[in-house]
Structures are given as C-alpha cells and as structure tokens.
Amino acid sequence: MSTAQPVTVRPPLSGEPFLSVEDLKVHFPTDDGLVKSVDGLTFSVRPGEIVGIVGESGSGKSVTAQAILGLHKGSRAQVSGHIWLGGRDLVAATENEMRQVRGDDVAMIFQDPLSSLHPFYSVGDQIAEAYRVHNKVSAKDARTRTVEMLEKVGIPNASSRYDDSPHQFSGGMRQRAMIAMALICKPRLLIADEPTTALDVTVQAQILELIKELRDELDSAVILITHDLGVVAETCDQVVVMYGGQCVEKGPVDQLFDQPEMPYTWGLLGSMPRMDRVRATRLLPIAGSPPSLINVPKGCVFNPRCRYSDRVEGRKCFTVHPALEPSTPEHEVRCHIPPAERQQILLTEIRPNL
Amino acid sequence: MIRFILGRFAGMILVLFIVSVVTFGIFQIGPIFANASPVFYYIGKAPATPQLVAALEHRYGFDQPIPVQYFNFIGGIFGKSITDGVSQTVQCPFPCFGYSFRQNELVSVLIGRAIPVSVSIIVGAAVLWLVGGVAVGTASALRPGTFIDRAGMTGALAAVSLPIFFTGPVLLLIFVYGLGWLPTIQYASLLDDPLRWLQSVILPWIALAFLFAALYARLTRSNMLETMGEDYIRTARAKGLDRRTVIVKHGLRAALTPIVTIFGIDVGTLIGTTVITESVFNLRGLGYLSIQAVTQQDLPIILGVTIVAALGLVIANFVVDVLYAFIDPRVAV
Ligand SMILES: Nc1ncnc2c1ncn2[C@@H]1O[C@H](COP(=O)(O)OP(=O)(O)OP(=O)(O)O)[C@@H](O)[C@H]1O
Numbered sequence: 100m101s102t103a104q105p106v107t108v109r110p111p112l113s114g115e116p117f118l119s120v121e122d123l124k125v126h127f128p129t130d131d132g133l134v135k136s137v138d139g140l141t142f143s144v145r146p147g148e149i150v151g152i153v154g155e156s157g158s159g160k161s162v163t164a165q166a167i168l169g170l171h172k173g174s175r176a177q178v179s180g181h182i183w184l185g186g187r188d189l190v191a192a193t194e195n196e197m198r199q200v201r202g203d204d205v206a207m208i209f210q211d212p213l214s215s216l217h218p219f220y221s222v223g224d225q226i227a228e229a230y231r232v233h234n235k236v237s238a239k240d241a242r243t244r245t246v247e248m249l250e251k252v253g254i255p256n257a258s259s260r261y262d263d264s265p266h267q268f269s270g271g272m273r274q275r276a277m278i279a280m281a282l283i284c285k286p287r288l289l290i291a292d293e294p295t296t297a298l299d300v301t302v303q304a305q306i307l308e309l310i311k312e313l314r315d316e317l318d319s320a321v322i323l324i325t326h327d328l329g330v331v332a333e334t335c336d337q338v339v340v341m342y343g344g345q346c347v348e349k350g351p352v353d354q355l356f357d358q359p360e361m362p363y364t365w366g367l368l369g370s371m372p373r374m375d376r377v378r379a380t381r382l383l384p385i386a387g388s389p390p391s392l393i394n395v396p397k398g399c400v401f402n403p404r405c406r407y408s409d410r411v412e413g414r415k416c417f418t419v420h421p422a423l424e425p426s427t428p429e430h431e432v433r434c435h436i437p438p439a440e441r442q443q444i445l446l447t448e449i450r451p452n453l
Numbered sequence: 454m455i456r457f458i459l460g461r462f463a464g465m466i467l468v469l470f471i472v473s474v475v476t477f478g479i480f481q482i483g484p485i486f487a488n489a490s491p492v493f494y495y496i497g498k499a500p501a502t503p504q505l506v507a508a509l510e511h512r513y514g515f516d517q518p519i520p521v522q523y524f525n526f527i528g529g530i531f532g533k534s535i536t537d538g539v540s541q542t543v544q545c546p547f548p549c550f551g552y553s554f555r556q557n558e559l560v561s562v563l564i565g566r567a568i569p570v571s572v573s574i575i576v577g578a579a580v581l582w583l584v585g586g587v588a589v590g591t592a593s594a595l596r597p598g599t600f601i602d603r604a605g606m607t608g609a610l611a612a613v614s615l616p617i618f619f620t621g622p623v624l625l626l627i628f629v630y631g632l633g634w635l636p637t638i639q640y641a642s643l644l645d646d647p648l649r650w651l652q653s654v655i656l657p658w659i660a661l662a663f664l665f666a667a668l669y670a671r672l673t674r675s676n677m678l679e680t681m682g683e684d685y686i687r688t689a690r691a692k693g694l695d696r697r698t699v700i701v702k703h704g705l706r707a708a709l710t711p712i713v714t715i716f717g718i719d720v721g722t723l724i725g726t727t728v729i730t731e732s733v734f735n736l737r738g739l740g741y742l743s744i745q746a747v748t749q750q751d752l753p754i755i756l757g758v759t760i761v762a763a764l765g766l767v768i769a770n771f772v773v774d775v776l777y778a779f780i781d782p783r784v785a786v
C-alpha cells in the first residue's frame with residue numbers, strides 16, 4: 100500500500116508510541132488561585148513521527164513540553180497523570196532519574212534562543228557541555244564534536260565561531276546553535292518549542308528542513324510546538340490542537356486540514372494567512388480572548404467564544420464537559436455537536452470561507 | 454579589549470587629575486574662609502609678625518599665581534627638599550606630600566606606616582564578608598521562604614542595623630576582656646610577628662565584615678533568585694546537568710557579576726575611611742591618621758590621606774572595570 104503513495108508523503112507510522120502522555124495535569128498554585136495550565140492532556144508520539152502542538156498563546160504548550168523534561172520538579176507546580184517514555188513514567192521519576200533522561204533521551208529547543216543561552220559562556224562551550232554530561236570524552240573531543248554539530252546546522256566557519264558569545268550570533272544562528280545543542284547527544288525525542296518564531300521566512304524554512312533531516316537520519320520522534328499552522332501543514336505528521344490546557348482536536352495532519360471538526364480549529368484555520376488566498380478575503384480572527392486558567396469555564400472550555408454552542412440542545416455546552424471522542428479511528432474531537440452535523444457545518448458554512 | 458583597558462586607564466588618570474585639582478583648591482580656599490594665612494596650616498602656628506607672614510608666604514610660594522602653585526604642588530609630589538621649620542632641610546622623596554610640623558615627620562612616612570594597618574583590616578574583612586555574605590545569600594535564595602531563608606535574612610537585617618561602635622566594643626568585651634582568648638590589641642606587622650598581627654586584626658575583620666556581609670547576603674539573595682528564574686538556567690537543567698553545576702556554574706556566575714562591581718567600590722571606598730573601626734580597636738591606620746590630622750588642623754596630612762584614598766578608590770574601580778570585561782563578554786567589544 101505504502102509504495103503506491105507519492106515519495107514526499109511518509110507512510111503512516113504504526114507501532115508502539117515512543118512517548119505517551121496520559122491525562123497530564125500541570126497546576127500552579129498562585130496567590131490568585133490555582134492556574135490550570137495543562138488540564139487532562141493525552142497524546143502520543145511514535146518514533147520517526149513529527150507531532151505538531153498548536154494553540155494560542157497561553158494554551159499550555161510550553162508548560163507541557165517542560166513537564167515532559169521534568170522541569171517542573173522542584174517547583175510548586177502540581178503535576179499528575181502519566182508521561183510514558185520507553186516503559187518509564189517520567190511523572191513519577193525523581194530529579195536524579197530525570198537528569199539521565201534530559202539532553203540524552205529527550206532534548207528541547209527552547210522558545211527564545213537569546214535568553215536561553217548563558218550570556219557569559221561561549222556558544223561552543225555551552226554546546227560541548229551538553230555533550231560531556233552524557234558522554235565521557237575529553238574536552239578536545241567534545242570540541243571537535245561540537246564544531247561538527249555547528250557545521251551540520253549550517254554555521255559558517257564553525258571552528259572559529261566556537262568561542263563567540265551568544266550576543267555575537269544573529270537570531271537565526273542562535274537558533275541553529277540551540278538545535279546543535281539539542282541534537283548533540285542524538286536524542287530519541289526532540290521537543291522544539293516555536294523554533295522558528297521571529298525568524299525570517301528563508302531561515303525558518305531552513306531550520307524546519309534541518310529538523311526533518313535529523314528526524315530522517317536518527318528516526319527520532321519530534322514534538323513541534325507552534326502557533327503557525329503553515330509550519331504544521333508543511334512539517335508535521337500529526338497535530339494536537341490545544342485550547343485552555345486541553346486537547347480539543349487531534350489527528351493526522353491531512354485529516355485535520357481537510358476535515359477539521361471542532362469550532363476552535365475552524366477558527367484557527369480561518370485566521371491562517373495563506374498564499375493562495377485572494378487578498379480581498381479577510382482573515383477571520385477568533386473573537387474573544389483565551390479562557391482564564393483559574394476560573395475555567397464550566398462545560399466546554401471554548402463556550403464563551405463559540406458561535407455554534409446554540410446548535411447543541413439543552414445548553415449542554417455550558418454544563419457538561421465534552422469528552423475527546425474519535426470521529427475516525429485516528430481523528431479525535433472534543434465537541435458536543437454530533438459528528439454528522441459537524442460535517443454538515445463544515446461543508447456548508449466553513450469550507451466556503453476558508 | 455586593549456582599547457577598552459586603555460580607555461579605562463585614561464579615565465582613571467582624568468579622575469585623579471580632578472581629585473588633585475579639587476584637593477588643591479580646598480588647600481587654597483580653606484585658609485581664605487578661615488581668614489588665616491595658608492602658612493598657619495602649613496607650619497602649624499601663627500607667625501609673630503605680618504612681615505614674617507609675608508616672608509614665609511614667599512618662601513613656600515603662596516605669593517605666586519595659583520596655576521603656578523598647582524604645578525609646584527603636583528611637581529612637589531615627585532620629590533623636593535623642604536624645611537622642617539627648625540631650620541633644617543629634609544629631603545622629601547617621591548611620593549612627597551610635604552612635612553607635618555605637628556608630628557615632626559614627613560607625611561609620606563606617616564602614611565606609609567598607616568597603609569599596611571588599613572590594608573590588613575580591609576582585605577581580611579573583605580574576604581570574610583564576601584564569602585560569608587554570598588554563602589548566606591545563596592543558601593537563602595535556594596530555599597526561599599523556608600526557615601534557612603528567614604533566619605539568614607533576619608540575621609542580615611540585624612547585622613546592618615548594628616553599627617561598628619556597638620559590635621566592636623562587644624567583641625572586645627567578649628574575646629579580650631571576657632574570655633581572654635585574645636590579648637589586648639597591639640598591632641604588629643605581618644612580616645615581623647604573624648601571630649600578633651592576626652590577633653590584632655581578627656576582631657576588626659569580624660566587626661567590619663559583619664556589617665558588609667549583611668548587605669552582600671541580601672544582594673546575593675535577590676540576584677540569585679532572579680538568576681535562577683532565567684531561561685538559561687532552564688537550559689542548563691534541560692541538558693541534564695546536576696544541581697550543583699546548575700547553581701554554581703550557571704547561577705552564581707551570573708548572579709555574582711554585578712556584585713563584583715559593588716565589591717570593588719566598597720573595598721576602594723574603605724581605604725582611609727575605616728575611622729571608627731580603627732578607633733574602636735586602637736589601630737593606627739589611615740582613618741586614625743586622618744582623624745588625628747583633622748583635630749589638629751594638620752593640612753599636609755589631610756591632603757596626603759585624601760590623595761591616597763582617592764588613588765585607592767580609583768585603582769579599585771579600574772580593576773573592577775577590567776575584571777568585569779573579562780567576566781561579562783558583552784561589556785567590551
Ligand atoms: N510557573 C508558573 N506559574 C504560574 N502560571 C504559569 C507558570 N508557567 C506558566 N504559567 C501559565 O500557564 C499558561 C500556559 O503557559 P505556556 O507557557 O505553556 O503557554 P504557551 O502555550 O507556550 O504560550 P506561548 O505560545 O505564548 O508560548 C500561561 O497562562 C502562563 O501564564
């Protein structure tokens with residue numbers, strides 16, 4: 100079957116997921132109340148698969164990523180649920196056990212490369228340090244390996260730029276350096292938190308290409324966090340749409356773009372700038388603002404902004420929290436509107452405007 | 454980097470020039486306010502007749518134009534021969550700050566004797582307060598809100614509010630007169646009698662360090678709290694580094710950088726200003742020398758101490774600036 104498909108499309112992956120997040124909750128007690136940044140998130144990533152996590156600012160994407168690395172340990176955050184990684188539950192792991200995992204099995208590219216690099220150490224030394232934590236090698240070998248990595252991510256004159264401080268690098272180069280740091284131990288799971296935000300389009304394309312290459316080379320799993328649906332369409336195999344700390348829709352990338360079924364996803368797609376869109380047709384930003392994570396709306400989290408809640412009988416949208424239910428075996432949706440009716444709305448009201 | 458250092462060096466010379474002009478100016482203006490001839494402050498007694506005043510003014514050059522006097526003053530620092538007022542001529546080699554007629558000695562000799570005492574007090578205290586303050590501050594910052602934090606910060610608050618003229622006598626009372634662990638303070642040079650030296654400076658160290666350590670503990674705590682919330686600390690943890698490396702190599706390194714500046718300035722400022730400490734512990738350092746000169750209206754000594762103190766501060770600043778450029782690569786580009 101898979102041989103019949105065009106070469107650019109990867110055959111759907113099957114087999115055991117490498118990472119499996121189950122009912123993950125990350126709550127922060129604050130003076131204003133309990134901030135439920137992530138509230139019952141479930142998704143999984145298979146080896147060689149790129150899973151995109153999309154959602155507005157504040158939807159809990161970065162907090163989820165940090166939970167996978169166990170970075171909330173030692174803080175006030177309350178983390179529950181399971182994060183299965185190769186048979187181990189990272190939620191239950193101790194800080195010491197997590198240290199073995201971090202950087203080695205799971206590596207992360209952080210959102211803001213300038214503030215994520217230490218201002219006082221050279222870029223090269225910071226990358227080499229990541230290598231030496233998990234590999235017993237001499238300083239010289241670590242340096243050689245770092246220069247190799249810097250070359251691989253496309254830093255020109257890598258060996259002479261090794262000793263540069265982060266502030267001597269441009270934004271795109273810093274991001275490449277972060278990628279080199281994340282990949283130097285050949286992680287089996289790479290989490291990239293908005294790796295291309297604030298970069299111009301050409302650099303953005305190069306960085307995404309780099310991530311794809313590395314996935315192909317090492318067969319690693321990748322989680323790509325972004326608000327940019329264009330990036331998702333180009334890069335990812337699976338998509339998780341997050342809203343208010345929950346997954347509201349997820350599925351294979353083509354299904355999600357062709358058959359979106361959740362009103363929030365419709366809004367996201369409608370607000371996506373596209374090359375083929377005629378200039379005159381306006382973007383449709385989603386009205387309203389993201390939900391409070393302290394006083395989460397009763398019923399469906401999206402209800403204050405949803406234009407379709409009146410299509411559901413008995414104000415169910417305001418009283419009952421909808422479950423994430425399969426619409427096709429691979430595609431899950433969290434919405435009270437019955438699947439048949441969602442298809443209908445998509446066909447008659449949404450598609451024409453996309 | 455070389456250009457940066459040269460620039461800072463030029464700045465240092467400029468500051469010294471300004472200090473010399475100002476001190477010289479005060480030397481000029483002071484007597485005018487006091488409505489007395491500068492000769493009075495110079496030889497330490499009022500000359501008998503107006504003719505004598507004029508003769509002495511001529512002899513010391515006070516009748517020359519002020520700019521000429523300034524150059525004589527600066528030139529004099531590099532050595533000259535002066536009279537001690539009892540008709541004997543003394544050679545005053547570099548650095549020459551003149552002759553104290555009250556103490557019958559060259560100012561440079563007096564200062565040279567006082568500097569080791571002041572430096573002994575300041576350096577020892579500085580090491581103590583830096584290590585102590587940073588340790589307490591770091592411990593507090595790593596466990597904010599816990600017992601350790603509260604105890605550390607309460608202690609720091611108490612320490613800042615206790616002046617040296619309180620802690621000093623208390624220390625003397627306990628360790629010298631009470632427990633008798635230390636002999637009464639009698640300064641000896643480190644080279645001549647190291648034990649005696651240590652016995653004479655250990656209490657001043659503690660008294661002075663106590664005050665400053667409190668300040669440094671609070672500073673370290675707030676810097677460290679801020680630093681540990683930085684993104685690059687998260688990156689360090691995400692690499693799989695152990696807690697110690699994250700705290701010391703990545704956290705403290707960044708948190709201590711601004712403290713280096715303050716430390717340099719504090720140490721520099723203390724040169725010549727440890728008056729109370731020296732008085733309490735009966736040590737004859739620069740502070741003691743200057744307070745004595747002030748009460749005796751001994752202008753040559755005041756001038757000399759002022760220039761030495763300014764020099765100390767300026768050099769400390771220079772060292773800090775250069776050091777900072779090495780610590781923080783963003784400074785000198
Ligand atoms: N330590 C914390 N204490 C309290 N609230 C927190 C903490 N960390 C994150 N939050 C809150 O959790 C919510 C989700 O944050 P998160 O950083 O995951 O958003 P995001 O989806 O990554 O957004 P962006 O696209 O802007 O990066 C935010 O409202 C944030 O204020």
Ligand code: SF4
Nearest residue numbers: 399402405416434435
């Ligand atoms: S459950 Fe109701 S409020 Fe929520 S998305 Fe569906 S229709 Fe809108």
Ligand SMILES: [Mg+2]
Nearest residue numbers: 160161210292
């Ligand atoms: Mg984020």
